[in-house]
Amino acid sequence: MADPVVEVTHLRKTYGDKVAVDDVSFTVQPGEIFGILGPNGAGKTTTVETLAGLRHADGGTVTVLGHDTQRDPAAVKDLLGVQLQEATLHDKITVGEVLHLFAGFYSRPADPGELLDLLDLTEHTDKQFGRLSGGQKQRLSIALALVGNPEVAILDELTTGLDPQARRSTWELVERVRATGVTILLVTHFMDEAERLCDRLVVIDAGRVVAEGTPAGLIDGLDDERTVVVRFGADDAGRARQRLDRLAAEHHDVVRVEELDGTPGEIAVSGTPRVLFAVVPALAEADLVPEDVRTVTRTLEDVFLAVTGRTYAPQEPEPELTTEGVRS
Numbered sequence: 002m003a004d005p006v007v008e009v010t011h012l013r014k015t016y017g018d019k020v021a022v023d024d025v026s027f028t029v030q031p032g033e034i035f036g037i038l039g040p041n042g043a044g045k046t047t048t049v050e051t052l053a054g055l056r057h058a059d060g061g062t063v064t065v066l067g068h069d070t071q072r073d074p075a076a077v078k079d080l081l082g083v084q085l086q087e088a089t090l091h092d093k094i095t096v097g098e099v100l101h102l103f104a105g106f107y108s109r110p111a112d113p114g115e116l117l118d119l120l121d122l123t124e125h126t127d128k129q130f131g132r133l134s135g136g137q138k139q140r141l142s143i144a145l146a147l148v149g150n151p152e153v154a155i156l157d158e159l160t161t162g163l164d165p166q167a168r169r170s171t172w173e174l175v176e177r178v179r180a181t182g183v184t185i186l187l188v189t190h191f192m193d194e195a196e197r198l199c200d201r202l203v204v205i206d207a208g209r210v211v212a213e214g215t216p217a218g219l220i221d222g223l224d225d226e227r228t229v230v231v232r233f234g235a236d237d238a239g240r241a242r243q244r245l246d247r248l249a250a251e252h253h254d255v256v257r258v259e260e261l262d263g264t265p266g267e268i269a270v271s272g273t274p275r276v277l278f279a280v281v282p283a284l285a286e287a288d289l290v291p292e293d294v295r296t297v298t299r300t301l302e303d304v305f306l307a308v309t310g311r312t313y314a315p316q317e318p319e320p321e322l323t324t325e326g327v328r329s
């Protein structure tokens with residue numbers, strides 16, 4: 002395997018009594034989109050800011066292409082491009098001006114024209130920052146992270162506040178940037194974003210890594226319970242529930258039957274990977290024709306639930322940390 006581009010080992014960072022990052026380790030390989038995923042306050046931004054040498058670590062080491070970012074932050078200045086949350090620029094500065102200004106800070110900057118093209122900003126070159134839409138501002142912030150021609154780009158909460166279409170086009174841009182050879186460290190609290198974009202990721206909760214792997218590998222590593230959801234109209238719902246409850250008592254592939262909140266008449270039947278083979282004949286035999294049948298696809302949210310015991314709520318109130326980094 003190639004030498005890692007980023008290597009974080011036992012990283013620890015406190016703010017007074019608060020342990021924001023507690024013994025975090027991971028490595029990022031060249032050309033990867035590597036995710037740092039977790040709810041608000043989990044310690045993601047602190048991790049990447051410390052990794053970039055912008056904050057002082059209390060323990061552990063971080064190297065970027067072999068350079069220790071704590072001991073020698075200047076050595077990584079040209080190697081690492083950082084797009085952090087809520088970049089604010091003067092309202093009157095234009096897209097073209099700000100890119101040229103930032104390009105002047107680096108020894109071998111990217112071509113601003115090429116960057117504008119890459120990020121679909123060419124037609125907005127003369128637009129003032131204050132007049133850009135949310136999506137355009139995000140694209141400019143990615144361009145600014147790339148203007149130094151870095152080997153590694155850190156993108157932090159890129160799509161927060163964007164509408165679904167702008168999110169999807171931002172995802173395509175991130176893939177376009179990776180295709181140029183830049184390794185990407187993507188910080189996000191969106192599970193779907195991590196699942197869609199990341200080759201590998203760490204899930205961070207209360208300052209600690211609680212899961213690590215590829216999105217598919219993490220999901221496949223869950224137990225092999227499967228769920229089928231069937232929906233019935235008001236006339237059949239009661240009879241269907243009774244039939245499925247009986248099935249759960251009789252059939253070893255069916256473990257649980259629950260009515261789902263929200264949509265009346267929706268019944269979830271969980272069991273082994275063969276649960277579907279039990280449900281369909283039982284319903285057919287009783288002539289119960291569902292209005293809808295779907296199987297539940299498992300996601301990183303199920304991984305989070307499995308490793309933390311909590312439902313994933315990205316905006317959940319911050320966990321209280323004790324000095325040991327344990328939720329009190």
Ligand SMILES: Nc1ncnc2c1ncn2[C@@H]1O[C@H](COP(=O)(O)OP(=O)(O)OP(=O)(O)O)[C@@H](O)[C@H]1O
Binds near residue numbers: 021039043044048
């Ligand atoms: N400068 C600071 N002083 C004190 N506490 C801080 C500081 N910055 C962050 N924290 C705390 O450290 C913890 C981790 O914060 P951090 O911003 O790294 O989390 P995050 O996962 O990036 O969340 P978010 O997505 O909300 O930024 C939080 O409890 C936060 O309140």
